[in-house]
Amino acid sequence: MSFDREKLGKSFKKVGVSYHLGRRDYPKKLIGDVIKISGVNKDSLILDVGCGTGKSTIPFAKTGSKIVGIDISDSMLRIAKNLSVKHKNIVYKRVSFEEFISLPNSFDLILMGTAIHWLDPKMVYEKSSKLLRKGGSLALFWEPISSLCKKIRLLGMEEMFIKNCPNYPIIPASVNYPNKRSQEVVKSKLFSSTIIKKYKFIQKYSQEEFISLINTYSWVISLSKKDRDKLILEVKEYFVKKDYIIKFPTEIYLIIAKRK
Numbered sequence: 001m002s003f004d005r006e007k008l009g010k011s012f013k014k015v016g017v018s019y020h021l022g023r024r025d026y027p028k029k030l031i032g033d034v035i036k037i038s039g040v041n042k043d044s045l046i047l048d049v050g051c052g053t054g055k056s057t058i059p060f061a062k063t064g065s066k067i068v069g070i071d072i073s074d075s076m077l078r079i080a081k082n083l084s085v086k087h088k089n090i091v092y093k094r095v096s097f098e099e100f101i102s103l104p105n106s107f108d109l110i111l112m113g114t115a116i117h118w119l120d121p122k123m124v125y126e127k128s129s130k131l132l133r134k135g136g137s138l139a140l141f142w143e144p145i146s147s148l149c150k151k152i153r154l155l156g157m158e159e160m161f162i163k164n165c166p167n168y169p170i171i172p173a174s175v176n177y178p179n180k181r182s183q184e185v186v187k188s189k190l191f192s193s194t195i196i197k198k199y200k201f202i203q204k205y206s207q208e209e210f211i212s213l214i215n216t217y218s219w220v221i222s223l224s225k226k227d228r229d230k231l232i233l234e235v236k237e238y239f240v241k242k243d244y245i246i247k248f249p250t251e252i253y254l255i256i257a258k259r260k
């Protein structure tokens with residue numbers, strides 16, 4: 001089945017709690033690198049596009065910058081707002097990036113944490129470049145689908161997902177999404193000084209946490225309740241057979257570039 005960006009992007013409307021439990025925080029080193037490279041401080045203005053539950057927003061509150069987090073999902077935003085009560089420098093708005101209106105040349109940093117693939121590639125670089133001031137930074141960070149599929153393959157669970165999930169992405173090992181993405185940034189001719197960084201670490205998941213995690217993937221969210229329950233049952237059986245805490249290698253990429 002082909003990748004339906006718009007439909008699957010909207011599926012996050014329902015998953016706030018499991019998203020927050022299942023997805024891990026971004027590495028501290030990545031957050032530090034974005035702050036350092038972009039040079040944001042208490043006088044800066046940051047936009048977090050597809051901010052979700054705030055995992056990509058809240059770590060930047062310590063800069064003292066004013067931060068605007070936007071998302072289309074009420075359930076994700078509800079969690080972000082609850083977690084941000086003490087951060088008076090963050091405001092959240094329910095609006096899509098496509099419909100978001102702000103003054104041009106106003107932002108010092110635009111963040112897209114695990115969000116770029118939900119946005120229309122035709123508008124994303126142009127709109128970001130219009131919203132950023134000259135020299136402002138665009139930071140894209142995410143775990144590429146190839147890393148995700150690799151760990152599912154390593155766990156011996158790929159067949160289970162392919163069988164149960166029509167939207168499961170079967171990605172050949174040769175596809176390098178971070179390179180493809182950085183080429184897109186360069187090709188737009190709107191940005192310069194593009195840097196790619198990779199952060200590698202080991203993640204540990206209990207059965208419960210792993211089920212929360214898979215419940216955040218669009219190819220699982222988009223299943224009917226009956227099909228999802230069947231899949232979860234098979235995952236639980238897998239854990240009974242293996243009887244251990246899952247550990248897997250994870251790769252997060254950062255692409256950061258300056259507006260020309």
Ligand SMILES: C[S@@+](CC[C@H](N)C(=O)[O-])C[C@H]1O[C@@H](n2cnc3c(N)ncnc32)[C@H](O)[C@@H]1O
Nearest residue numbers: 009012050051052055056072073096097113118
């Ligand atoms: C995978 S989550 C990432 C959340 C958060 N940035 C993080 O790093 O944990 C993707 C988010 O993008 C949001 N989203 C999808 N399409 C969007 C759009 N067109 N405009 C704004 N947000 C969108 C979804 O609702 C979801 O919360």
